[in-house]
Amino acid sequence: MRKRQLVLEDGSQFIGEGFGSDRSMTGEVVFNTGMTGYQEVISDPSYCGQIVTMTYPLAGNYGINRDDFETVTPFINGFVVKEACDYPSNFRSDETLDDYLKANDIPGISGIDTRKLTKIIRKHGTMKGIITDAEESAEELIAKLRMLPERTDQVCYTSAVKPYVVPGRGLRIVLVDFGMKHGILRELTKRDCHVTVVPYNYGAENILRLKPDGIMLTNGPGDPKDVPESIDMIKQVVGKIPLFGICLGHQLLALASGANTEKMKFGHRGGNHPVKDLFTNKTLITSQNHSYAVTQESLMDTDLELTQIALNDNSVEGLKHRKCPAFSVQYHPESSPGPEDTNHLFDEFMQMIRETKTLEEVEVNA
Template structure:
């Protein structure tokens, strides 16, 4: 096996075995605590610009299959594991993790102390890193990493370029794509929705012209404040059409309503995060992937109400507008991968749409 090195911007160096693509890569190093679901993680557009460390020690044992992708083109920068399996055992497996990463030009590194790396990130926060060849001078890499500015075009990279339609006979939904996971689209089509997927910068006037019954704001990568056009769009449509936001969509809804967001120390990534629903008094296990969160203090100055919180750190996991039909969650109710505890949120959205439609009909015939 070809030896490679992982270099962090703080000067820490790990030596391991390279797999996947042999290209050098750099990005923000983050960790995911899921025991399974590596295929969905690799194909999740929200990881655009990031090198992902899997804390579970064995990865690749069930291979790669055709059914579990969250996007056609992976945007992940690199992959870090303790051990990867070259000969997967699974009746659905089409190829190994190694061949898939090679085919998609994604470098990987294995055989390093992933527990140590996770502890470094937890203690010091996420930081930039580079997977590179052994002959690259460490000091040069560190200097380059420290000088590299944060990417601000991640949503632009992952969003669809043109609108497209997924036909259905049910409610007409406009899905604003900030880096959408296919799991969200699957949940809407499962409910027979007629879905029009539009780019992140599709204006409010164009969206309202489509006469939607509801609007969904999807997940996506990066800082929500890097998408000011989306914030302005939400300001114009809120109150006119029912809204449901997920992950980045949740943060954008909060910003549009006057709240604020901040970058977390190391974020939430994994399929095992407990969230308490303050309205129902229930606790759910959720799938999460985000670096930013809505700040608690900023909610007090808005018409938003906190509906759910994370039990690990008490960060905001759900909000609801107290005047208009709009709500959002920080986690992924489509759960790809992860538990399906909160899948009913899509049904709640359908019910909200039906209530608004019924109210509008009453006003017309009154």
């Protein structure tokens, strides 16, 4: 096995064994607390530009299969594990983790102390890192990392280039793609929706011209403030069309409604995050992947109502518009990977659309 290293901008250095691609790659180093689901994690566009560390010590033991991808082309910049299994055992497995990363030119490193790495990130926050050959000078790599600018193009990089349709006989949904997980599309097509997927910068006038019954704002990578055109679009459609936002879509709805967002110290990533519903008083286990969050104090002078909070740190997890048919959640109700405790939110979105249509019909006939 070839020796490789992971170097962080704070000077931390980890020597391990390389797998996947041989290329050197920089990225923001983050960690995911899920015990399974590495295939969905690698193929989640929300990890665009990041080097992902799995806190569970073993990855690759059930291989890679054709069914569990969240996008066709993965966007992560690197993958870090304690142990990468070379001989997976699963009836669905088509190839090894190593083969998949090589095919997609993604570098990986194994055999390092991922517990120590995670504790560094938890203490100091996410930071830039590089996976490269062990022979390269750590001092030069650290200087290079500290000079790297922050990326602001992740949504543009992962969004659809032009609109396309996934036909259905049910409600007509416009899906605004900020870096969409296919799980969201699966949940809508499962409910027989006619889905028109549009790019992140598709204007409000063009969306309204499609005459949708509802608008879905998807997940995506990066800072929500990097896509001001999407914020302007949401301002123009809120109140006209029922709306449901997920993850980045949740943050964009908040910004469009006058609230604020901020970067978290190390974010939420994993399939085991507890969330409390403030209306039902129930606790839900959720799948999450985000670096930014809506600031609770910024909701004070808006029309948004706090509906759910994270039990680990009391951060904002759910919002509902007081005057318009619109709501959002910070987590992923489509799971993939993770629990399906909140899958019912897609049904609530369908119900909200139907109730809005019924109310409009009553007003027209009155």
